[in-house]
Amino acid sequence: MPSAVRALRGATTCDVDDPAQITERTVALLEEMFARNGVDHDHLISILFTTTPDLVSTFPATAARTIGLGDVPLLCAQEIPVPGSMSMCIRVMAHLETDRARSELHHVYLEHAVSLRDDLPS
Known part of the structure; x- marks a missing residue:
């Protein structure tokens, strides 16, 4: 499968x-996320973080920079406050180049x- x-x-x-x-x-x-999927730094395109x-008190993107992701485009946003939704939650969507099929992620x-x-399986 092509990348x-x-x-x-x-x-x-x-x-x-x-x-x-x-x-x-x-x-x-x-x-x-990176370990389970064999993601190397060079595979990353961008990462979107949301928080409830x-x-x-801080940006998740700031945390990402502590592990060498400062050259990866990072963006933080706030989740919409849906009544009854999970609190104190950080969500991530990382865009990457991979040879894996979507079903293999x-x-x-x-x-x-x-x-x-x-x-999802553990």
Whole structure:
């Protein structure tokens, strides 16, 4: 299969709105997404982060820069506050070049975010 642009999804949660915890959880999520999918730095095109309105103490993109992603285009946005939706949540959509079929990508959900996608294998 020729190389294609694909989107890799992931999410995690925090217990508190704290820059250290947002950084820790963002880094853990990105590292797990990349490890499970064999993603190398050069495969990355861009990464979009969203946070729920209760996480405002730092940007997840700042956390991504701590692991060498400063040259990858990064964007943060806020999730829409849907009543009853998960709180304290960081979501990620990474765009990458890969030879893998869409069905071969392993999306990653950590912490309380595992309940967001119970249709996906662990």
